[in-house]
Structures are given as C-alpha cells and as structure tokens.
Amino acid sequence: MSEWNTRKDYFLRRLREEFEAGRVDPDLKDLLDLINLLDDYYTTSSCSGRIQVAEVRMPGDKFDLRTLGKWHWKVDLEDIKEVLTKGGDYVWLMVQGPIIHITSRNLESALKMLSLARACGFKHSGIQVYKRFRILIEIMGSEEMTVPLKWAGVTIVSEDGLSSLVNIANELLERSKSKLKRFKKAVIKNFHLGSVTPL
Numbered sequence: 111m112s113e114w115n116t117r118k119d120y121f122l123r124r125l126r127e128e129f130e131a132g133r134v135d136p137d138l139k140d141l142l143d144l145i146n147l148l149d150d151y152y153t154t155s156s157c158s159g160r161i162q163v164a165e166v167r168m169p170g171d172k173f174d175l176r177t178l179g180k181w182h183w184k185v186d187l188e189d190i191k192e193v194l195t196k197g198g199d200y201v202w203l204m205v206q207g208p209i210i211h212i213t214s215r216n217l218e219s220a221l222k223m224l225s226l227a228r229a230c231g232f233k234h235s236g237i238q239v240y241k242r243f244r245i246l247i248e249i250m251g252s253e254e255m256t257v258p259l260k261w262a263g264v265t266i267v268s269e270d271g272l273s274s275l276v277n278i279a280n281e282l283l284e285r286s287k288s289k290l291k292r293f294k295k296a297v298i299k300n301f302h303l304g305s306v307t308p309l
Contacts, residue, residue, distance in 0.1 A: 114215060114243060118152040121213075125153065135182050137287070141294045142210070144303055150219040151212055159208040159251060159286035161185050161279045165197045169204065169256050184280040187273050194259060201260035205279045207251025207286045208232075213244055220245040226300055230292040251289060253282040 125142060128134045134142070135158035142153045160182045166175040178201065179193035194201060214220035220237060227235045227249045239246035257275055259267050267275065298304055 117213070117244070118146075121152050121154055122146055137182070138208075138210075138290065141290060141297065144294065144297050144301075145210075145212060145223075147303065148301055150215040151223065154211045154213055154246070156210040157206070157208060158182055158290060159253065159283055160206050161283055162204045162206065163190060163193045163197070163201060163259070164204060165201050167200045169202055184283060185276060187269075187276050190272060190276055191269075194265070197260055199260065199263040200258070203255070203257045203259050203275055203279065205253060205255040205282045207253040207282075208249070208290055209251070210249040211238070212247050212249065214247060215243070215245075217245060220247050222300075223247060223249075226296045227293060230296055231289040232293065249293070251286045253286040255279060255282055 125134065125146070129139060135156070138156055138158040142156060145151050145153055160180055161184075162177060162181075163179040164175050164177050166172075169175075178196050179189065181189070190203065212223060214223060217240075224235055224237070224247055232249050232251060234250045234252050235248060236250075237245060238248045255275075255278065257267075259265065259272070259275075
C-alpha cells in the first residue's frame, strides 16, 4: 500500500472514532464523508463554526483560556447569561467560523478544492503545507467576533447590549453554516457525487 493510502486510511479510521466519541460536529459529517470518498483528498481536522464564552485576559492567550460555554448552534440570551456568572475577572464572547483541513494528493487537486471553497465564500482559505506527495489546505470561514463581556471583574455590557451581541453572534454563525451548505453542494456537483451515499 502506498504512503498516501496508508495515511488516508489512518485519518479515515480516526474520523470514525472521533465521530463515535462525539468529537466531530454532526452537521459537518456528511461533507467530510463526501470529501473523503474522493481519491485525491482526505480530511484531518474540522470545526463547523461555534459560539463560545471564554475566560481569558486577552483572546490571544490560548494556553490561559478557559472555556465556559461552547455551542455549534444558535444560542439564547439565557445561555450566555448563565455561563457569564461562572467566569472570573475577564470574560469574552467569541464567534469562530468554520475550519476544515484537507490533505490533497497534488497541487492540481488542491487548487481545484480551494477554488470551489472560495467560490462558496471561504475567501481566507489557502495552502498551509506543501510537500511532494501531500498538500494541506485550510478551508476557513471569515465570520468572527471577539467582544469583552467582563473586564477586571466588572461586567461592561448591559443586558440590552448583551442581547444585541447574541443576535449578532447567531447571525454570524448562521452565515457560516450557509457557506458550508453551499460548499457541500459544490463538492457534490463538481466531483459528480450526486448518486453517492456518504460513508
């Protein structure tokens, strides 16, 4: 078996295990399966986009970040208010767009998938790793928001303001999910997978 097939088999097994363990976003599973059906691609990691409330002094301090709440679907104001009470002195509301890492067998295949993704609105996508027999591409959404809710122990957003932020977060998440749906349709159409059942 070639190195390509060995690596692809490994990541397919890992995807199944991660899905069974509940660590793969369910609304992304069909798209990942479709991509993995293609000979020249396999996926390595992914997120369908999320809303998150986190405790951290500055968002870039990832090693000090503590997640208070995380949702891959729309949230209610009460969800955010509840987790806000669990935070310390510095709490942020964050929206993160979808991200999918796809390994391609060659440059031609990588550019084809990138072209599809960008046409569906994933403008920030690109090649992350370029090796002779393996090219890693990152499909990345641009729907992001990072807003402080609590600073130095003081809640700095009113309830009305928080309600508006939740509405904005939900709209951003919905936009990112719509792009994923368009991308899935584009993969089906351009790779002629209309009659294929996902793994």
